[in-house]
Amino acid sequence: MPTVTVLGTSAALPAHGRHLSATLVQWGARTVLLDCGEGTQFRLMDAGVSAARLDLVCLTHWHGDHAFGLPGLLSTVALQGRTAPLVLAGPDGLAEALNAWPGIHLDGLPFSLDLRLWPHDGCRATDGRFDVWKDETLVVTARPLDHRVPTMGYRLEDAPRPGNLDADKARALGVTDFRDFRRLKAGHDVTTPEGKRVRSTDVVTPRPPPRAFAYALDTAPCDGARLLARNADLVLHDATFSDEWTARAAETGHSTARQAAEVAAAAGAKRLLLTHFSARHERSAPLVAEARSVFLNTDAAEELCPYVLD
Amino acid sequence: MPTVTVLGTSAALPAHGRHLSATLVQWGARTVLLDCGEGTQFRLMDAGVSAARLDLVCLTHWHGDHAFGLPGLLSTVALQGRTAPLVLAGPDGLAEALNAWPGIHLDGLPFSLDLRLWPHDGCRATDGRFDVWKDETLVVTARPLDHRVPTMGYRLEDAPRPGNLDADKARALGVTDFRDFRRLKAGHDVTTPEGKRVRSTDVVTPRPPPRAFAYALDTAPCDGARLLARNADLVLHDATFSDEWTARAAETGHSTARQAAEVAAAAGAKRLLLTHFSARHERSAPLVAEARSVFLNTDAAEELCPYVLD
Numbered sequence: 377m378p379t380v381t382v383l384g385t386s387a388a389l390p391a392h393g394r395h396l397s398a399t400l401v402q403w404g405a406r407t408v409l410l411d412c413g414e415g416t417q418f419r420l421m422d423a424g425v426s427a428a429r430l431d432l433v434c435l436t437h438w439h440g441d442h443a444f445g446l447p448g449l450l451s452t453v454a455l456q457g458r459t460a461p462l463v464l465a466g467p468d469g470l471a472e473a474l475n476a477w478p479g480i481h482l483d484g485l486p487f488s489l490d491l492r493l494w495p496h497d498g499c500r501a502t503d504g505r506f507d508v509w510k511d512e513t514l515v516v517t518a519r520p521l522d523h524r525v526p527t528m529g530y531r532l533e534d535a536p537r538p539g540n541l542d543a544d545k546a547r548a549l550g551v552t553d554f555r556d557f558r559r560l561k562a563g564h565d566v567t568t569p570e571g572k573r574v575r576s577t578d579v580v581t582p583r584p585p586p587r588a589f590a591y592a593l594d595t596a597p598c599d600g601a602r603l604l605a606r607n608a609d610l611v612l613h614d615a616t617f618s619d620e621w622t623a624r625a626a627e628t629g630h631s632t633a634r635q636a637a638e639v640a641a642a643a644g645a646k647r648l649l650l651t652h653f654s655a656r657h658e659r660s661a662p663l664v665a666e667a668r669s670v671f672l673n674t675d676a677a678e679e680l681c682p683y684v685l686d
Numbered sequence: 687m688p689t690v691t692v693l694g695t696s697a698a699l700p701a702h703g704r705h706l707s708a709t710l711v712q713w714g715a716r717t718v719l720l721d722c723g724e725g726t727q728f729r730l731m732d733a734g735v736s737a738a739r740l741d742l743v744c745l746t747h748w749h750g751d752h753a754f755g756l757p758g759l760l761s762t763v764a765l766q767g768r769t770a771p772l773v774l775a776g777p778d779g780l781a782e783a784l785n786a787w788p789g790i791h792l793d794g795l796p797f798s799l800d801l802r803l804w805p806h807d808g809c810r811a812t813d814g815r816f817d818v819w820k821d822e823t824l825v826v827t828a829r830p831l832d833h834r835v836p837t838m839g840y841r842l843e844d845a846p847r848p849g850n851l852d853a854d855k856a857r858a859l860g861v862t863d864f865r866d867f868r869r870l871k872a873g874h875d876v877t878t879p880e881g882k883r884v885r886s887t888d889v890v891t892p893r894p895p896p897r898a899f900a901y902a903l904d905t906a907p908c909d910g911a912r913l914l915a916r917n918a919d920l921v922l923h924d925a926t927f928s929d930e931w932t933a934r935a936a937e938t939g940h941s942t943a944r945q946a947a948e949v950a951a952a953a954g955a956k957r958l959l960l961t962h963f964s965a966r967h968e969r970s971a972p973l974v975a976e977a978r979s980v981f982l983n984t985d986a987a988e989e990l991c992p993y994v995l996d
Contacts, residue, residue, distance in 0.1 A: 389765055390728055396758075414758035415725045418700055440789035444758045448706075448724040451750045455699055469788070476786025478779070478835075479750035525788075 378403045378685040382677040383419035391655035404513040408432045416445035428456040435466035437527035465492040521595035523629035531604040534586035546579040587685045597635040605643035615650035633663035637670035649677040688713040688995040692987040693729035701965035714823040726755035738766040745776035747837035775802040831905035833939035841914040844896035856889040897995045907945040915953035919995045925960035943973035947980035959987040
C-alpha cells in the first residue's frame with residue numbers, strides 16, 4: 377500500500393518540536409522524497425529509511441526550509457556508495473546552485489543525477505502540468521502553486537491498472553486463444569473462432585480508480601492545488617495560519633487551515649492533512665477545528681506517522 | 687567561566703546518535719560557534735542557546751559536514767529579527783557561495799555580516815596566524831591545519847588581564863594619587879610625592895595566564911595544531927580513526943586518537959577531548975585508550991556536555 381510519512385511540519389523555523397518540510401512517500405517499490413529542509417537526512421534515519429534507497433527527490437521551491445537539506449542528503453548518499461542514478465525534480469538552475477557550494481560538486485558524485493527541471497516561471501505559461509515520473513506503478517506530475525516565488529506542487533498516483541479478467545466467463549463465451557484473453561484484459565473486444573463477438577467490458581471488471589496523494593505547499597489556495605488534489609485519497613496542504621491570520625497568509629503566499637479545507641472540499645478529496653504550521657501556533661488543534669468546519673476528514677499531520685492509502 | 691559545548695562529534699556522516707561538527711563556546715558575555723554542520727541550529731536549541739545570541743561564527747573549511755548548516759542558521763537568525771552585526775570567519779569566497787543558493791541572499795538579511803575571510807590558501811604563505819576577534823575579554827586567532835582542502839583551526843583565549851593591585855601596600859609605600867594606582871595596575875612604575883620609586887611588580891600580583899581553548903579539526907597532526915594548543919587548558923582535536931587506520935588517516939587528512947594525544951602532549955596542553963569519530967567506530971572507548979597511552983588526561987567529547995575552563 378502507498379504510505380505517506382511526513383518528516384517535518386514546521387514553517388520557516390523549527391519550533392515546538394516540529395521539523396522542517398520534507399515528506400517521504402513509499403509507493404510499491406518506489407521511494408520518493410518531497411522537499412528537503414535542513415535535517416531531512418536525519419529525519420529519514422528516524423523513519424528507518426536509508427537515504428540511499430531514494431528513487432526520486434522533488435523540490436517545490438527554493439526557500440531554505442524546503443531545500444537546505446539537499447546538499448547534505450546528496451553528500452551522505454554519495455558517501456554510502458550509491459551508484460544508481462537518482463532522479464531530482466525542481467526548479468531550473470538547481471544544478472548550478474548545488475555546484476556553487478564548494479563542499480559538493482555534482483560531477484564528483486559516484487551516481488548520476490537525472491534532473492527533471494521545470495522552468496523557473498513554474499510552468500505558468502502552459503496549462504501548468506509537468507510530467508516528472510512514470511513507470512508501471514507510479515505516475516508523478518507537478519503543477520504550479522501560488523507562492524512568493526515560483527513553486528510547484530506534486531501529485532503521486534497509481535499508473536493505470538487493468539481490471540480483472542473473468543477467464544471462466546470468457547471461456548464460456550467461446551474465447552480459446554490466449555492472445556484473445558490478453559486483448560480482452562487490455563480493453564479490446566475480440567471475435568471467437570466461432571465468429572462470436574465478445575466485448576472486453578463483458579468479462580473484465582472496470583479499472584480500479586488510481587489511488588492518489590497530493591502535496592500542495594507552500595501555497596495560497598489556488599487552481600493548481602485543486603487540480604493536484606482532484607479526487608485524491610490524501611492531500612497534504614499548506615496550513616500555515618489560523619483564521620485570525622488570513623491577511624498575513626495572503627501577504628506571504630500561504631494558506632489558512634480553513635482555506636486548505638476549502639481546497640480539499642472543492643477537489644473532492646477524501647482526506648486532508650494540515651502541515652507547515654507557523655511557529656506562532658504551538659498547538660495545531662485550533663487549526664484542525666477551523667478546517668473541520670469546512671471539511672470534516674481533516675487532521676494535523678503527525679510527524680513520522682505512516683498514513684496509508686488503501 | 688568559559689564553557690565549551692560540543693554539539694556534534696561525528697565525521698562526515700551522522701551515525702550512532704552522533705551529530706555533525708559544531709561546537710559552542712561561551713566566553714564571558716561572548717557566544718561563539720565553531721563550524722556549522724547540517725542541523726547545527728537544532729543542536730543549539732538542544733543546548734538551550736538561541737542562535738540569535740551568537741557573536742561570532744568560525745568555519746574551518748568548506749566540507750559539508752562542517753558548513754552545510756550555515757545557510758539555515760543565518761535564515762533562522764534573520765527570521766528571529768536580529769539586527770546586530772554578526773562576525774563570520776571562514777575561507778575567502780564564503781559570501782559568494784552563500785549568495786549562490788537562491789534561498790538566501792546576504793544583502794537581504796536584517797543584520798550585517800562582518801566577514802573575516804582568510805585567504806583560500808589557508809595563510810600557508812605567512813607565519814599562518816590570522817587574527818579573527820579581539821575585545822576586552824576574548825581573543826580569537828586562526829592557524830592553518832593540514833587537511834585535504836585549505837583549513838584553519840581556532841584558538842580562543844582570555845584577553846591579557848592585569849594582576850590585582852594591593853592598594854594598602856601601595857599606600858604604605860607612599861602612593862597617594864589615584865592616577866598612580868591606575869599606572870601601577872597597568873604595569874608602570876611610579877614616583878611618590880616624597881620622591882620614592884614604587885615598582886608595579888612590588889604591589890601588583892603577576893598577570894594570570896590566559897585560559898585557552900584550541901579547536902583543531904579537520905587535520906592530520908601538524909604544527910598549526912600544536913601552536914593552537916600551546917599550553918591550552920582544553921584541546922578539541924580531530925580523532926577520526928583508531929591506530930588500525932593510521933594509513934587511512936594520512937590519506938584523508940585526518941588524525942588518529944593517538945596522534946591527537948601526541949599533539950596535546952607536545953603542546954603542553956592540560957586536557958584533550960577527542961572528536962570527529964568515523965562511522966566505523968561505533969564506540970569511542972578504544973580510541974580513548976589509545977590516546978591515554980600517550981596523554982592521560984584525554985576523554986571522548988560528549989555531545990551537549992558543558993566543559994568548563996577554570
